Amino acid sequence: MTTATNASTAPIRFESNSTASNMCGFTLMNSQVGVLIAHVLERLDNVKVTHLPSMIRVDGQGRFDVVYADVDEEAGEEEGWFNASEFEEAMSTHYGRMVHLDDRTIMFANPEDAAEYLDFDLKPIR
Incomplete structure (x- = not known):
């Protein structure tokens, strides 16, 4: 028995939405x-x-x-064990704006919120 599926009634599994989600994040290796x-x-x-x-x-x-000292503590390691390079090695992809500082990595959903860290020019255009 064969079942035909009408394209207009098939459920949509993937869809696109271009509105702001106020979300940011990344994927880590399961390591x-x-x-x-x-x-x-x-x-x-x-x-x-x-x-x-x-x-x-x-x-x-x-x-x-992502506060590096918190990851140091979770691992039972000395302060300074976890840093931006360790984070980059464990992470494969991200979305949103990512800012690396000496003691943490900050994820922003809204790029304008990261302006002070990235030297964005937020002056109004006239």
Whole structure:
């Protein structure tokens, strides 16, 4: 028995939405370091962490910070063990604006919120 599917009635699994979501985030490798980062971020109220077989999805609303000292503590390591390069190695992709500082990585959903860190020119155009 064969079942035909009419394209106009088929459910849409993927769709595009160009409105602002106020979301930002990244994908981590499901590795020892990725799990440590995820455990730290799961404690934040505005962050949702989804563990998948080969990766960990981190989605945040508005802004959230990956504080390196918190990851050091979670790992039981000395301060300075976790840094931007360790983070970059564990992360595969991101969305939103990402800013690396000496002690943290900040994720912004709205690029204008990152202006002070990125030297955006937010002067009105006349």
